[in-house]
Amino acid sequence: MAYVISDDCIACGACAAGCPVDAISEGDGKYVIDADACVSCGACAGTCPVGAPQEG
Ligand code: SF4
Ligand code: SF4
Secondary structure, X not given: OOEEEOOOOOOOOHHHHHOOOOOEEEOXXXXXXXXXXXXXXXXXXXXXXXXXXXXX
16 A cells, blocks of 8 residues: 655655655645655655654
């Protein structure tokens, strides 16, 4: 399962910089994960200051 970013996201961009497959991009007011690209490595969850990325 891909990771999903919740509405807790404060759009800091830290997760996007650390994603190994470049699956995270800036959306409307928060960042979003391309489910087809995500390899569920968990790096974004470990990087996020507010715990927004969660295994979906
Ligand atoms: Fe990228 Fe890994 Fe997060 Fe998926 S779980 S969006 S591959 S950092
Ligand atoms: Fe949003 Fe967390 Fe990613 Fe920052 S690190 S853009 S708060 S999901």
